Amino acid sequence: MNPTIKILPFQAEHQNEIDDMMGSIALEFSEPIFTENSKKMIDVYLMPKNKFWVATESNKVVGTIGIVKLSNENIVLKSMFVDKKYRGQGISHLLLDTLEKWAIQNTYKHIYLGTMTQFTGGQRFYQKNGFVKCNKTELPTDFTINPLDTIFFTKALI
DSSP: OOTTEEEEEOOGGGHHHHHHHHHHHHTTOSSOSOOTTOOOHHHHTTSTTEEEEEEEETTEEEEEEEEEEOSTTEEEEEEEEEOGGGTTSSHHHHHHHHHHHHHHHTTOOEEEEEEOTTOHHHHHHHHHTTOEEEOGGGSOTTOOOOTTOOEEEEEEOO
16 A cells, blocks of 8 residues: 555546546547546536545545435445556555445445446456446436446445
């Protein structure tokens, strides 16, 4: 675990670094990871149903994670990304731990997420951390499906 990593609530000033990081991550894949309707965190973080965090090292954004609140004690994990240069250092675990602690403190019971076929590393990470695959038909009715997502997961919180 890198002791210089900090997990902070997203702030508007983080957006440019997130854009740079996401542009770099997009280059890792031959398939698109954004749609024309994809929104930036800065455009959605103030909505009352959303909460986002960033991982920083020396004040540089190196990872992101967020949630969208649903009904019936459910949330959707959104925008979990770590800069390629910082993977394997435990940052994903710090981000997910931050999200799960917040969710439990706020009495949420289930996390759902959708992901893209090409994010195989992310899929392995989710499964190692207690997420199980589910079908689209098992998603909450207020879960908004990203048209690029083809694989779905859920995790029950204690």
